[in-house]
Each structure stands twice: as C-alpha cells, then as structure tokens.
Amino acid sequence: AQSVAQPEDQVNVAEGNPLTVKCTYSVSGNPYLFWYVQYPNRGLQFLLKYITGDNLVKGSYGFEAEFNKSQTSFHLKKPSALVSDSALYFCAVRTPSGAGSYQLTFGKGTKLSVIP
Amino acid sequence: NAGVMQNPRHLVRRRGQEARLRCSPMKGHSHVYWYRQLPEEGLKFMVYLQKENIIDESGMPKERFSAEFPKEGPSILRIQQVVRGDSAAYFCASSPPGTVNTGELFFGEGSRLTVL
Numbered sequence: 001a002q003s004v005a006q007p008e009d010q011v012n013v014a015e016g017n018p019l020t021v022k023c024t025y026s027v028s029g030n031p032y033l034f035w036y037v038q039y040p041n042r043g044l045q046f047l048l049k050y051i052t053g054d055n056l057v058k059g060s061y062g063f064e065a066e067f068n069k070s071q072t073s074f075h076l077k078k079p080s081a082l083v084s085d086s087a088l089y090f091c092a093v094r095t096p097s098g099a100g101s102y103q104l105t106f107g108k109g110t111k112l113s114v115i116p
Numbered sequence: 117n118a119g120v121m122q123n124p125r126h127l128v129r130r131r132g133q134e135a136r137l138r139c140s141p142m143k144g145h146s147h148v149y150w151y152r153q154l155p156e157e158g159l160k161f162m163v164y165l166q167k168e169n170i171i172d173e174s175g176m177p178k179e180r181f182s183a184e185f186p187k188e189g190p191s192i193l194r195i196q197q198v199v200r201g202d203s204a205a206y207f208c209a210s211s212p213p214g215t216v217n218t219g220e221l222f223f224g225e226g227s228r229l230t231v232l
Contacts (some may be wrong), residue, residue, distance in 0.1 A: 043223035102172045106158035
C-alpha cells in the first residue's frame with residue numbers, strides 16, 4: 001500500500017524568508033509525486049509533479065520540489081515566501097501500475113502561515 | 117474553459133435522508149474521481165469513473181454509497197440514509213484521456229455535506 005507523511009501540521013515562516021514543507025512517501029516501485037495547495041473553502045490546485053527525469057521540479061507560483069529517492073522524500077520549497085502563500089499544502093503519491101494506480105494518496109496536509 | 121463544477125456547494129441533511137452530489141468535469145475530460153475530506157484530514161480516494169463505467173471503487177464504503185457517470189450529464193455521488201459520520205467535504209476531480217497515471221487532477225471546489 002502507498003502512503004504519504006507530512007510530518008509538520010503547521011509551518012510558520014517570515015515573509016521574504018525561504019520556506020520548506022516536508023513530505024516523505026512509501027510506495028512499491030517508482031513513485032509519481034504531486035503537490036497541491038488548498039485555500040480556505042476551495043478545491044485543490046495543482047502546483048507541480050515529479051514523474052521522471054530531473055530530481056528538481058519547478059512549478060507554479062515560484063515553488064519547486066526535490067525528489068530524493070534514497071530518502072523517499074519530495075520536499076516543497078520556495079526561495080522567498082509571500083503572505084499570499086499562506087494556505088494548506090498537500091503532498092500526494094501515485095504508483096505507475098498495479099492495484100491502486102488510479103488513486104492519488106494524499107498526506108494530511110501542512111498549514112503554511114507566512115508572517116508579514 | 118470552465119473548471120470542474122460541483123453542486124451543491126453546501127448541503128444539509130438530517131439523519132436517514134439521501135444526499136446527491138453532482139459533478140461536471142472539465143470540457144474534454146473523460147475521467148472523474150471522487151474524494152472525501154474529513155475535518156483535519158487529507159483527501160481519501162473513493163471512486164474513479166469513466167463514462168458509463170466504474171473503474172475503481174475500492175475506496176467507497178460498501179453500503180449506502182454509490183456513484184455513476186452516465187453517458188449524458190454529470191457524475192453523481194449518492195449517499196443513502198446519511199449518518200453524522202458522513203459529514204465531510206466531497207471533492208470531484210477530472211483528468212483528460214491518456215493521463216490517468218502521470219497527469220495531475222483538476223479539482224472542483226467541493227460539496228460540503230452536513231448531517232444533523
């Protein structure tokens with residue numbers, strides 16, 4: 001079975017500082033990894049994904065994430081945080097094939113608060 | 117291009133009533149997914165459908181829940197005889213043909229069910 005862990009329920013960062021939101025995963029085989037952001041009372045918006053290729057993936061709104069196979073991690077990063085980045089962030093994983101390959105498995109989410 | 121449309125956005129039901137949630141995928145998308153988000157939790161996969169076919173319903177509770185995606189019209193998630201534990205946000209997502217594994221999902225804004 002596949003699983004995702006987001007070890008921090010909340011991350012606080014000052015505006016202009018770099019931010020990191022952590023994610024580790026467990027899956028059989030090669031993972032497909034995704035980050036989504038959710039604003040209050042809204043649906044999830046896609047930020048970026050890793051399927052194959054370069055370990056550093058760049059996405060929307062200046063976010064990037066680094067796939068680390070040995071540490072089974074896919075941490076989300078941004079060099080300079082904005083107050084408007086404050087939201088709930090979800091990491092998700094999917095397997096390329098087999099049972100459950102249609103399913104995105106989500107972490108519990110990390111609430112990011114950017115302090116002015 | 118309209119996004120994934122869900123209605124109603126908010127639904128209140130008394131225990132024992134039926135809830136019907138509707139989802140119209142993005143134009144050109146033939147895959148529909150339903151996810152449930154409980155308070156303080158990530159999204160949990162429920163079911164994956166294509167037109168007139170249920171592909172994967174492994175996340176659906178065995179009783180009272182059903183889903184369909186007819187040839188014409190929106191996908192419908194139906195919950196019979198609702199109980200308080202069904203109170204949650206139900207999200208629909210869609211994806212275009214050929215991207216089931218590698219592509220991101222496009223989410224609607226959710227239907228929030230409250231069972232009194």
